[in-house]
Amino acid sequence: MSANQRKVEDAENVVIRFAGDSGDGMQLTGMQFTDTSAIIGNDISTLPDFPAEIRAPAGSLAGVSGYQVNFSNFDIRTPGDAPSVLVVMNPAALKTNLGDLEKGGILIANSDAFTPDNLRLAGYAQNPLEDGSLKGYRLYQVPMTKLVETALKDNPLSFRQKERCKNFFALGLVYWMFNRPMEPTLKWIQEKFKKNPDVSDANTRSLNAGFYFGETTEAFEVRYQIRKARIAPGTYRKITGNEALALGLMTAAERAGSHLFFAGYPITPASDILHELAKHRRFGVKTFQAEDEISAIGATIGAAFGGALAVTASSGPGIALKTEGIGLAIMTELPIVICNIQRGGPSTGLPTKTEQADLMQAIWGRNGEAPLAVIAPATPGECFTMAFEAFRIAVKYMTPVMILSDGYIANGAEPWRIPKLDDLPAITVQHPTSADGSFLPYLRNPRTLARPWAVPGTPGLEHRIGGLEKADRTGNVSHDPDNHEFMVKIRRAKIDGVAGDIPDVDVFGSPEGGDLLIVGWGSTHGAIISAVERARDRGLDVSCAHLRYLNPLPKNLGDVLKRFRRVVVPEMNLGQLRLLLRANYLVDVEGLNKVKGQPFKIREIEQKIDEMNPKKLGVSKQKVAVA
Amino acid sequence: MAPDTSAPAQSVVPQSGAPSLTRKDFVSNQDVRWCPGCGDYAILSTALNVFPKLGIPRERFVMVSGIGCSSRFPYYVNTYGFHSIHGRAPTFATGLKLVRPELSIWIITGDGDGLSIGGNHLIHIMRRNIDCTILLFNNRIYGLTKGQCSPTSEMHKKTKSTPLGSIDYPVNPISLALAAEATFIARTLDTDPKHMASIFQQAAEHKGTSFVEIFQNCIIFNDKAFEPVADKTTRADNAIFLENGKPLVYGKDGLRGIRLNGWKPEVVSFDESNPPSGLPTHDEMAEDPSWAYLLSRMDPSQGFPVPFGVFRRVHRTTYEDLMAQQISEAQHRQGLASTEALQELITGEDTWTVS
């Protein structure tokens, strides 16, 4: 059989994981594969997974970095439970990732890296490529280092520099295997290395060499084809959660006819928001890299006092430092947005891993009765919508709003239907310009309970605000007991009132009620809805509801919960939403809790559903509604 | 997005045609609640006299403070004000100035607020050269919390929190400001309103971060901490008033001076008939902060007078102006912001269409 007549098989979806040393460029490889797959119309969902150390010792288990992509011809919502293709660049990558590979899956290994030293570092007594231990997989041993060296023999780069191109070889090979076009990556290489023609040439050749290796080597008997995904019509791009968040914040400022001010301090996994916004001075975006987290929240509040749409972003430990500042924003009733891109905690915890354990911190974690609005996007693309929503609520109610994202959706990518700005609502910002008589900075809008947002520089509205308790209406310092209780209650009532201004929670499955309801929030959405879909396909009476508003909760939530016999909340913590639901609605909620720094797999939620042994659906209900 | 209108920052100082204001316009209706006899009164009163002279409309003034006795200041001034949280006033001021560069921002802080809990922010606002005036009320004690030692309390000081004497080496605020490279650095004292007024005015007129240390008497918890210089009868022999371009001469009869022995200052006495030559003259505009630093280190316990006046006054572009420049350069390069441009940005480069 000649190479060109290789069999091409259609596949619905493939989950591929690239794994190697953190210096091997696996994140880049994964992202290139994702971009190309998105551009040709596959649905995609990604899970980058990298160590906290920038460069752990080469070849060590701690230094392994991975990037998983699920690409498909249908609508997918997670990066996939288990890869069916695993590319490993060294023994440590094999050791740490093999356990996840599907039985019978494709395993591509850079055999040149399986040297005695590397094997020892990974803790292998003998070479697994040779001892038969991998016979349950379709193993392809590719001497990538040597092949790259040969392909680059005319290139003047040093051996070490050439060796670093082997990730492009691996990428070329999987491009061949999955029938992807090379142009997007070739274009990217040209652009990226235009100042360095030798590097550009080396990467281009390595990519081509990998592709042709697949084409000409008889070893690979099949190629796969994954056609365009059948997803809602529209124009799409690929987007990560942090990119979407940054663009959503900018869009809110534009729709408010205002300017965006961002203050932040570098912290994983929130820094990319600062990086993204810092590029957009043209749009009047003012980014301020503060000396610490406290300064970042302070500057944010100062900018909000000055009338800007002001936002800060951080992760758990940084949010802890901002706590006092957030309390001040609540006391001064200034509209700011705080993004918490959650990571594993407590303390420094797991900086590069995902978790949802800051929910209680968001809702309750301040001294005094200190309510604010808390919302949570469910997918990377939704970070755009929720960023916009955060400013809408903040400005309308004059309150801080916290967005709870997490490392999983912040770094994960998906295709995103590009919104038309003209279709988005305007955000109304009102700065009073005069007062009848003396200005009352705490005189409230009777409907929203918001106080006026008077900006320094406005003649006649001079006033003082601060962290001491305010007298109703005048805003003067007050230690009066009745006034304090009144103000505590009115700050709470203002946040409670937001419930009348947010959508009801939708039920996917049987909105009229049934046996089992799975309730989730934030980034668990994809795994939950996929598991519920599968369970319903099997005729089980399972529905789900996903919360994007955590404080206040949607008005209909109590009703929804009571329509189901049993409720389960899967979350990446030890049961924080569960506690809230029990406390608020006296409903006996069960938890499915995972705190491994990894998102849920669909299978894990399905397993829980099976354990609950739900009733069968009536025949007529089996394929109900898409929410 | 609307084009940026805030760039480049107008100077906050003299505005022709600004309505003429008087002290009365700046007095708020709040009762002043400092202890009777507190040095804060004199500072407030001086500031209220200076504000109307600056030619800045009242609504452009913002007082930003942290926590402590001094931080009550904003309530007593009828302008915009923000009584924030402990130590963080510079952060609020920074955010505010970045979005409203036309404002005249005054940070009111103390030795505990500014140098202890807020030390970090104080350093960074000065090094960034955000245009604002920082008044640091130094009374060498915690007043509001009733008498603990502060970072400027002298070594071995007995206070409620240090019954056996403080074992903290104190910080020198002027040396710290010099290290952080504030562009205007001065010292004055609460018992000399004329000097205070002149320093406040110069500080306000300087574009960039102005840092002013004010020796302030806390009559309740640390009375007479600055007695030798605060008391008019002993001041002349214990203080030296820096004047740009003038030799360093002081003393009741002006018969003492500072001269340099290599890099070491020393006190010299002379008689009228025979003034010494070669006394160094003060250069507040020296780009290199070493001279000012040397002055800031003169230690009264070693027989040196305490310097008052302007230690340093140099020009550097402010942070907010640099940011405004970046915005206008970006707009020059890439075009003004518009909804279309934002749509283009959101759309990105690699798209595909599903029909």
Ligand code: SF4
């Ligand atoms: S405690 Fe001291 S600093 Fe505070 S108001 Fe009283 S005298 Fe002034």
